[in-house]
Amino acid sequence: MKLTTVQQKLVLHWGEMGTRWGISRTVAQIHALLYFSPEPLPADEITDVLQVARSHVSNSLKELQTWGVVGVVHVMGDRRDHFQALKDVWQTFEILLDERKRREIDPTLKILRETAAMMAEDKTTADVFTKERVDEMLGFMESVDAWYGEVRRLPRAARVKLVTLGAKLSQLLR
Amino acid sequence: MKLTTVQQKLVLHWGEMGTRWGISRTVAQIHALLYFSPEPLPADEITDVLQVARSHVSNSLKELQTWGVVGVVHVMGDRRDHFQALKDVWQTFEILLDERKRREIDPTLKILRETAAMMAEDKTTADVFTKERVDEMLGFMESVDAWYGEVRRLPRAARVKLVTLGAKLSQLLR
DNA sequence: CTGTAATTACGGTATAAACTGAAATTTCAC
DNA sequence: GTGAAATTTCAGTTTATACCGTAATTACAG
Numbered sequence: 001m002k003l004t005t006v007q008q009k010l011v012l013h014w015g016e017m018g019t020r021w022g023i024s025r026t027v028a029q030i031h032a033l034l035y036f037s038p039e040p041l042p043a044d045e046i047t048d049v050l051q052v053a054r055s056h057v058s059n060s061l062k063e064l065q066t067w068g069v070v071g072v073v074h075v076m077g078d079r080r081d082h083f084q085a086l087k088d089v090w091q092t093f094e095i096l097l098d099e100r101k102r103r104e105i106d107p108t109l110k111i112l113r114e115t116a117a118m119m120a121e122d123k124t125t126a127d128v129f130t131k132e133r134v135d136e137m138l139g140f141m142e143s144v145d146a147w148y149g150e151v152r153r154l155p156r157a158a159r160v161k162l163v164t165l166g167a168k169l170s171q172l173l174r
Numbered sequence: 175m176k177l178t179t180v181q182q183k184l185v186l187h188w189g190e191m192g193t194r195w196g197i198s199r200t201v202a203q204i205h206a207l208l209y210f211s212p213e214p215l216p217a218d219e220i221t222d223v224l225q226v227a228r229s230h231v232s233n234s235l236k237e238l239q240t241w242g243v244v245g246v247v248h249v250m251g252d253r254r255d256h257f258q259a260l261k262d263v264w265q266t267f268e269i270l271l272d273e274r275k276r277r278e279i280d281p282t283l284k285i286l287r288e289t290a291a292m293m294a295e296d297k298t299t300a301d302v303f304t305k306e307r308v309d310e311m312l313g314f315m316e317s318v319d320a321w322y323g324e325v326r327r328l329p330r331a332a333r334v335k336l337v338t339l340g341a342k343l344s345q346l347l348r
Numbered sequence: 349c350t351g352t353a354a355t356t357a358c359g360g361t362a363t364a365a366a367c368t369g370a371a372a373t374t375t376c377a378c
Numbered sequence: 379g380t381g382a383a384a385t386t387t388c389a390g391t392t393t394a395t396a397c398c399g400t401a402a403t404t405a406c407a408g
Contacts, residue, residue, distance in 0.1 A: 004301055006289055010308070013285045019394095020278045022194060024366060035311075038303035043384080053368045058385055079377075079383075087307070089314040104194045111187045115180055127178055129212035133261070134184070137209075140263040147337045162343070163321045169336070198396060217354080227398045232355055253353075253407075 001045055007036050011050075022100065026052050027060045031069065031085055035092075040073050040082035069095055090160060094152075101148060109145055112138040175219055181210050185224075196274065200226050201234045205243060205259055209266075214247050214256035243269055264334060268326075275322060283319055286312040 003011065011032045018028020029050055034041060043061060047054045061083055064070035069092050072081045086092050116138050119131045151159060162169070177185065185206045192202020203224055208215060217235060221228045235257055238244035243266050246255045260266050290312050293305045325333060336343070 004304070006293060006301070006308075007304060009285070010289065010304075013282065017278065017282050020196060022196075026366075036304045036307050038301070054384095055369075055386075055388095056367055059387095062385090081384085087310075089310050093314070093318075104191065108187065108191050111183070115184065119180060127180070127212070130178070130181060130184075130210045133210050134180075136261075136263050140267070143337055143340075144267075147340050150340045151343075163317055166317075166321050166324045169325075200397075228354095229356080229399070230397055236355085255354080 001041075001049060003033075003049060007033075010036050021096070022103070024060070026050065026056060027063055030057065030060050031064055034064075034070060034083055034085035035087070037084075040075070040084035042078070042080040042082050044080070046083075067095055067099060090156070094159075098152075105141065105145060105148075109138075109141050112141060175215075175223060177207075177223060181207075184210050195270070196277070198234070200224065200230060201237055204231065204234050205238055208238075208244055208257055208259035209261070211258075214249070214258035216252070216254040216256050218254070220257075241269055241273060264330070268333075272326075279315065279319060279322075283312075283315050286315060 011029050014032030015025040015029035018031075019025050021028070023031075030046055033046060033049065043054070043057050046057050046061075050057070061070060064083075064085075065072070069086045070083055071086070073084055075082050086095075112134060116131075116134050119127075119134060151162065154162075185203050188206030189199040189203035192205075193199050195202070197205075204220055207220060207223060217228070217231050220231050220235075224231070235244060238257075238259075239246070243260045244257055245260070247258055249256050260269075286308060290305075290308050293308060325336065328336075
């Protein structure tokens with residue numbers, strides 16, 4: 001199997017962007033490869049095309065499967081697993097966002113809650129200023145967190161509408 | 175100067191989270207230090223507290239200033255620059271989001287636009303499937319990009335409302 | 349102009365993470 | 379059960395980048 005120029009460009013770019021999204025380059029490349037590939041690919045093929053260690057492909061695929069953006073299918077007369085990426089773009093990015101929130105927001109929220117609780121208890125604290133900053137930061141994060149949870153609980157169509165509506169939202173806010 | 179236990183915890187946590195936000199640990203620590211500190215700090219003080227090279231503090235401060243989340247003030251009878259963090263949490267995170275969009279979305283959007291244009295021109299392309307995937311991905315990204323731009327252009331109060339309204343938005347979408 | 353204090357530039361080092369490759373383990377057709 | 383083929387594990391290597399420390403430069407008070 002050989003990649004077209006376009007596919008190659010996309011795979012390489014995805015890899016580079018992956019690192020900025022907190023995803024390792026190879027994992028992102030594999031995802032791109034599967035997403036832009038017409039048919040599901042076996043691990044060997046991925047190894048060939050991307051020129052990375054077989055074991056690494058295996059582990060990366062596992063990671064992508066854990067997230068749910070890649071799945072396994074089987075081909076008649078072929079014992080090997082074949083992998084395909086989720087083709088639904090919205091869902092793919094929602095999964096990615098969830099993951100990022102889990103890693104980038106939730107831990108901070110936890111620390112801020114702990115800290116705020118601790119400071120509220122401790123009456124002797126002379127450091128009123130820091131307390132205020134913690135409370136403000138916590139308030140902000142709680143808002144964002146609650147908002148995300150609510151949006152996430154909406155039926156998907158509503159969520160899509162929320163984005164595609166765009167400018168019209170500003171009118172609703174009057 | 176000495177940090178309270180709480181401040182130390184916050185600074186260390188911020189540093190760790192920073193790396194997940196695509197910000198170097200020290201830069202994030204400096205930001206936390208300034209944000210949670212009652213008064214503006216000179217660079218020397220930061221060097222002392224965080225135990226990092228003076229030059230590194232200088233460069234990190236410059237980066238934070240470039241983003242606009244840290245500013246300089248002067249203290250009477252003191253020649254040195256004193257630094258303070260923006261105390262407005264919303265604005266701080268909006269700046270951060272802008273930066274991330276610039277680094278994580280815009281380049282991909284560019285590539286996808288180029289690719290889609292290229293594929294649209296090339297009638298001979300046998301790879302119809304990849305073309306579809308590119309178009310879908312591009313469509314999605316354009317929506318998100320346009321939405322972000324519009325929200326960003328709203329008066330800030332509306333933007334805050336958008337988040338704090340939360341669940342009520344779902345009713346508006348009926 | 350002079351001396352002090354700060355920033356900037358930059359080659360070198362340390363560290364964390366990705367990646368390799370071989371060995372151990374599991375899976376599954378027969 | 380047996381053997382082939384895949385996956386998983388893991389110690390070792392490579393690579394990227396944060397960070398250091400010196401040296402050069404700039405800024406400015408006196």
